[in-house]
Amino acid sequence: MVAVGRLIGAHATLTRQLSAQLVAEHGLTLNEYEVLLLLARAPERAMRRVDLAHDVRLSPSGITRLLDRLEAAGLVGKRQCEADARVTYAELTTAGMAKLERCAPDQAAAAERLLGERFDEAELASLVELLGRLSAAADDECDPTP
């Protein structure tokens, strides 16, 4: 199947392009950026580490390390859960919020440049739909909620 190689190559491309600018101009990994983004959208700007890990598809240890970095940079803080002493919440600090607001426009521009130029609305939509099936599929396999 020749297709597979191409699919993977294309993704690598996308990720690299998108992360390059982010790293260069804001010192953030794509994953770090996405975590910030997820937190910003979450209620109370806080999320459990497990859920965060799941959403960015990182291993538990991966998330620990990523959050360590963000915490060291002051962009994220820890909060203990009262109901369950095992869980720690990561919550966006105001500094983190500010950072995100600085990154977002550039990131959106990069995405626009990469995608908007190449695809029209319909194509983009179908791309998202098609790829979406893959993610959905993966979720099923790990977490077969019927």
Place this chain on the structure above:
Amino acid sequence: MVAVGRLIGAHATLTRQLSAQLVAEHGLTLNEYEVLLLLARAPERAMRRVDLAHDVRLSPSGITRLLDRLEAAGLVGKRQCEADARVTYAELTTAGMAKLERCAPDQAAAAERLLGERFDEAELASLVELLGRLSAAADDECDPTP
């Protein structure tokens, strides 16, 4: 742009699923596998390291190290270029060929399971076409051949 996160997530999924089996059952990275595959298809089963690096989108040092591993495993050998002393060819050994033949069916099956189940012919084609534009775009940027 919500789309971006999803696109990236989907790719991560695809790559991970595809590489997991490969690593578990054959002790090969997805990149290593692709290198083997490229070599198998190349004339004389040999390629320059630069070209290999370009095709799998790895940095020069990345390819060096990857080939080191494959060489240590006896799957690949070095050959000097007579015309240009700078270049080294990587060539598939018979062991490498055999290895590839053992991996390929499993890999094809995995791809089939991941893609074939989820997409029909037309969808797959359009997916490849759309994503292909991204790769093509990236090539242009590094290598603006008009």
Place this chain on the structure above:
DNA sequence: CGGATAAACTTGCTTGGTCAAACAATGTAG
């Protein structure tokens, strides 16, 4: 010719991430 520039490749160091193991807190069965 000879010297600069570029191409192919390697080496050292750093990094983001995984896995396996450990640990603590929570649920659940008997």
Place this chain on the structure above:
DNA sequence: CTACATTGTTTGACCAAGCAAGTTTATCCG
């Protein structure tokens, strides 16, 4: 109520890859 399993998180060892710098060979241009 005790014992066992599960869940959330962290830590240590390891690994694939990137970047920057260095070496060697080609090439181009005066």
